[in-house]
Amino acid sequence: MKRFFKYIVFVLIAAVIIGTFAMLYKNSRPKVDKYQELTAVRTDIAKTTVITGKITPRNEVNVKPQINGIIAELMKEAGQHVQKDEVIARLTVIPDMTSLSSAQSRVRLSEINLKQAQVNYDREKALFDKNLVSAEEMDQVKQALAQAKEEKSAAQDALEVIRDGVSKSNKASTSTLVRSTITGLILDVPVKVGNSVIQANTMNDGTTVATVADMNDLIFDGNIDETEVGTLVEGMPLTITIGALSDLRFDATLEYISPKAVENNGANQFEVKAAVNVSSDKTIRSGYSANAEITLESVKGVIGIPESALDFNDEKTFVYVKTADGTYEKREIETGLSDGLNIEVKSGLAEGDIVRGPKIIPDDDNNKVAS
Numbered sequence: 001m002k003r004f005f006k007y008i009v010f011v012l013i014a015a016v017i018i019g020t021f022a023m024l025y026k027n028s029r030p031k032v033d034k035y036q037e038l039t040a041v042r043t044d045i046a047k048t049t050v051i052t053g054k055i056t057p058r059n060e061v062n063v064k065p066q067i068n069g070i071i072a073e074l075m076k077e078a079g080q081h082v083q084k085d086e087v088i089a090r091l092t093v094i095p096d097m098t099s100l101s102s103a104q105s106r107v108r109l110s111e112i113n114l115k116q117a118q119v120n121y122d123r124e125k126a127l128f129d130k131n132l133v134s135a136e137e138m139d140q141v142k143q144a145l146a147q148a149k150e151e152k153s154a155a156q157d158a159l160e161v162i163r164d165g166v167s168k169s170n171k172a173s174t175s176t177l178v179r180s181t182i183t184g185l186i187l188d189v190p191v192k193v194g195n196s197v198i199q200a201n202t203m204n205d206g207t208t209v210a211t212v213a214d215m216n217d218l219i220f221d222g223n224i225d226e227t228e229v230g231t232l233v234e235g236m237p238l239t240i241t242i243g244a245l246s247d248l249r250f251d252a253t254l255e256y257i258s259p260k261a262v263e264n265n266g267a268n269q270f271e272v273k274a275a276v277n278v279s280s281d282k283t284i285r286s287g288y289s290a291n292a293e294i295t296l297e298s299v300k301g302v303i304g305i306p307e308s309a310l311d312f313n314d315e316k317t318f319v320y321v322k323t324a325d326g327t328y329e330k331r332e333i334e335t336g337l338s339d340g341l342n343i344e345v346k347s348g349l350a351e352g353d354i355v356r357g358p359k360i361i362p363d364d365d366n367n368k369v370a371s
Contacts, residue, residue, distance in 0.1 A: 034359070034360040035357055035359055035360060036356075036357035036359075036360055037322065037354050037357060038305055038306050038308075038309050038354070038355050038357040040303050040304070040345065040349045040350065040352065040353045040354075040355065041303070041304060041305075041351065041352075042301055042302065042303060042304070042351050043302065043303075043304040044298065044299065044300045044301065044302075045298065045299050045302060045304055045337050045339050045342055045343070045344050046297070046298035046339055047295070047297045047298070047337055047339055047340075048293055048295050048296065048339070049224070049228050049293075049294060049296055050292070050293050050294075051222040051224050051238075051272060051291065051292040051293075051294065052222055052223070052289075052290075053220055053221050053222020053272075053289075053290055053291075053292065054220075054222070054288060054290055055218055055219075055220060055221075055240075055242065055284055055285075055287070055288040056218070056221050056286055056287065057184075057213035057218055057219075058218065058219050059182060059184070059213060059214045060212070060213035060214075060286070061181055061182055061211070061213070062208040063088060063178060063179075063180055063181060063208065063209050063210045063212055064178075064199065064200050064205075064207060064208055065089075065091060065197050065207065065209060066178075067093060067176065068094050068196075068198045069091035069176065069197060070091065070092045070094060070194060070195070070196050070197070071089055071091060071192065071193050071194060071196075071197060072089075072091060072193065073089065073090040073193065074088070074089050074191075074192075075087050075088055075090070076088045076089075076186055076189065076210065077186065078186050078187060079185070079186065080185075080186050081183075081185055081186075082183065082184065082212060084180060084181065084182055084183045087177045087178070087179055088178050088179065088180055088189075088209060089177075089191075089209050089210070090176060090177055090178070091177075091178065091197065092176070093176060094196070100159075103155070103158050103159040104159060106155040106158065106159070107152075107156055109155075110148070110151045110154075110155040110156075111152060113148045113151065114152045116148075117141075117144050117145040117149075118148075120141050120144065120145070121144075121145045124138055125141075178209045178210075180210070181212070182212055182214060183214070184212045184215065185213055185214075186211070186212055187211045188210065189209070189210045190208055190210075190211075191207065191208075191209055195207075197209060215284065215286070216280075218275075218276045218278055218284060219275055220238070220240055220252055220273065220290055220292050221271070221272075221273050222271070222292055223262070223264060223269040223270065223271055223272070224270055224272055225267060225268075226261055226267075226269065226270065228296060229270045229272075231296040231297065232272065232294070232296075233254075234255055235253060236294060236295075237253060237294075237295075238251070238252040238253070238292045238293065238294045239251065239252070239292070239293045239294075240274075240291070240292050241293070242289070242290045243289045243291075244288055244289070245284075245288075250276055250277060251276075252274040252275060252276045252277065253274055253275050254272060254273075254274045255274060256271075256273035256274075257270060257272050258271040258272070274292060297337055298337070299336065299337050299344055302336070302337075302344045303344070303345045303349055303350070304342045304343060304344055304345065305319070305342065305343065305345060305355055306341060306342055306343075306357065307340075307341060307342065307343050308357055309356065309357050310335070310343070316332055317333055318330050318331060318332050318333065319333055321349070321353055321354070321356075322353075331348055332348060333345050333347065334346040334347040334348060
């Protein structure tokens with residue numbers, strides 16, 4: 001019995017030793033590298049770039065008052081459509097005291113002149129009726145009276161405009177009513193009832209009562225790097241995607257390329273603008289962030305392979321082509337346009353050729369392609 005157990009121990013020890021040597025022998029043998037195999041195919045290749053920007057209306061205006069005053073009533077709010085000349089707000093006038101005093105003084109002076117002109121006319125009329133003065137002298141006095149009346153009326157209108165914002169003679173075009181200058185959508189009304197507003201002048205831009213834009217005519221406004229702007233020409237098509245509407249794509253046409261670069265985060269970029277074609281049933285809001293994809297170059301029906309198959313040496317480009325016996329032959333090729341993933345092969349490969357790709361790294365019996 002003891003001898004039987006001794007044999008079993010010897011067998012186990014021998015098995016361990018043999019297994020160890022077998023594993024060491026297996027690990028010492030050179031491993032055969034395996035590669036992914038890629039096929040040269042006829043395809044279309046396009047080099048594209050993405051321009052970041054935003055959607056804005058082509059025609060956006062700030063509506064400002066014609067006089068200084070206080071907002072007495074707002075007839076419209078943001079989001080509503082407005083027609084040209086439609087009233088947005090009504091003002092209560094705050095007259096400038098210097099201008100008001102000057103206008104009042106002008107009215108008083110015009111009244112004095114009118115009274116004197118009337119006295120002169122009455123005197124001359126009495127003499128003319130007695131044939132004591134000529135018709136020419138009478139006409140001069142009559143003209144002076146008419147001028148004095150006109151001056152009185154003009155002075156009164158000026159006083160009413162300064163004091164009330166409107167005169168009796170121009171009620172239809174009163175400056176106390178703030179009207180839209182275009183037809184469009186009201187984007188913003190930054191004032192409230194009771195706010196003071198001032199008119200635009202050489203010293204001040206004036207208070208914006210409302211911002212109105214034509215949302216039926218939109219443009220994409222973005223910036224492109226100086227390394228790519230040289231390939232752009234006006235009229236090129238773009239595809240617009242909007243971050244907030246990721247499931248929608250719009251066509252656009254490039255219509256403006258800035259002649260001057262601007263520095264953006266240390267890089268020189270050029271502003272570009274494109275007209276966006278949006279169907280009437282889609283609601284696009286001003287200021288949406290958007291991306292524009294534009295094709296810089298493209299080729300059609302060419303031989304192409306993934307760039308991962310390329311090998312570079314001494315400024316030359318090579319690939320390893322699979323031969324009939326299963327080995328790989330190093331072959332120089334001429335490349336063309338690349339889209340970042342696939343590249344055009346101008347010469348050196350034919351359609352259907354199989355080339356060696358990235359190395360496959362074994363991982364627990366699951367093959368992984370080397371990055």
